Amino acid sequence: MPEERPPISEHEYEDQLEPTHLIRRSHVVLRAGTMMLGAGTSALRVREVMSAVARTVGVQQVEAQVTFTQIVLTVGRRGIFRTQVGETRPSVDADRIARLHQFSHELPERERAIDVEARLDAIEHQPRCYPTWLLVTLVALACASVSVLSNGGWREVLAVLPASALAYTAHRALTRLQFNLLAVVLTSAALASALYVGFAALITAVAGAPSPRFAAGFICASIFLIPGFPLVTAGLDLTRLDLDAGVPRLTYAAMVLLAMAIGVWLVASIAGVSPAPVAPNEGHPAIVWTALIAASFFAVFGWATMFNVPLATAVASGVVAVVGNVPRLLLLAADVKPHVATFVGCVIMGLGCAVVAGWFKMTKIIMTVPTLLVSIPGSSALRTLIYFDQADIVSAIESGVSTVLVVVAMVAGLSGARMLTDPEWAFTRPDAKQRG
Structure with a gap:
C-alpha cells in the first residue's frame, strides 16, 4: 500500500501559494528604488534604476508611484x-546617487536577485567620502566664500569661518x-x-570701528542649511509633471527655508542688522575679480x-560654477535684472554640467545642484525678513518678489539646459532616451 502523506497545514498551504520567485525579485527592485530616492535624486532617476533592476532579474512589468518619501511598486511576471x-x-548622499546610477548601467542582461542584493549591500555600506574634520573645514570655507560673493570684506570672512x-x-x-x-x-x-554677531564684535573691538559690510556676511554663516537638493530636484520633478514627488519635495524645501529664516530673523531683530544693500567691493579690478572667481569655486x-x-x-x-557665475556677475554689474542674470548664468552652468559629465562619465545631477547654489539670493531673502520686521511692507514685498524670481530663474535655467541636452526631459515619449 502507498504510504499516506501527512496532511498539509493551513499555513503551509498558504506558503505554497505564495509566488516566492516574484517576492524576491519585487524586494530587490523596491530596495534599489528606495536607496535612490533616499539619496535625494529626482523621481525620473528612481524609476530608471528600478526599471534596470527589474529587467535584470526577469520582471516583465513594472509600475511605480514615486513620491518624496515613498514608493508604491507593482510588478508582474508570468501572469502574477x-x-x-x-x-x-529625506536625506542627501550624492556619492550613493552616482554609484547607483553606475550600478544600473553596468547590470548584466540577466542576474539572480541574490546577486543584485549583494551589489546593493556594497553600495549601502560604502563609507562617506570625507572625514568630519575636513567636511567642517570645507563647509566653513564655502560659507565664507559666499560672503565674498555677497560683497563682504575680510572682516566678514573671518567672522563667518568660525x-x-x-x-x-x-x-x-x-x-544624529x-x-x-x-x-x-x-x-x-x-x-x-x-x-x-559675536565674532564680528570681537573683530570690531580689535579693529576699532564697525564694518560697513556687516550685513553681507550675516546670512552666509547659516547658508549651509539651504535645502539645495530638494529645491532643485523639486523643480526638475515639476518640470516633468511628476507632481507626486515634486509638490511634497517643494513643500519640504519651503518648510526648511522658513525654519531657517525664522532662526536668522530672531537674531537679526535683536542685533539690529541693517537691511540696506551692501555696495560691491572696491579695489583693483584684477584683485576683486580674482577674489570673486576663487569664491565662486570654493x-x-x-x-x-x-x-x-x-x-x-x-x-x-567648482570649475563649471566659475564659468557660469562670471557672466552672471558681469550682467549684474551692467544693471541687468537679477533674475535675468541668474537665468543666463544657470543655463550656462546647466549646459556646462551636461558637457563635462558626458566627457568624464560623471552623474549630472550631483554636479548640477551644488553648482547652481552659487546663485542663491541669500542677501535679498535676509532683507525681506528685516523689512517685514520693521513693518516696511512695500520694501519687503519688492525684496520678496525679487528673491522668488531669482529662485524660479535658477530652476528654469537648469530645466532649459536639461531639455537642450537630455531627450528624457525634452520629450514625454517613453522611448525618448533611445531616440536621443
Missing part, C-alpha cells in the same frame, strides 16, 4: 502581480540625535547667526563635499 510599498527618510564651522558641527550632532528636523534647522540658523566645492560628492566631481562642479 504583486504590490509592495517602500518608505525612506561661526559656520561651529554651527555646522552642532547641526550634525543634533541631526534625530531631533525634529525643523527645530534643528531653526536652532542651527539662530546659532550660526548669533556666533557671527563656495560650490564646499557645498559639493557637504552633499558627499566625490572629489573629482566636486572639482568639476
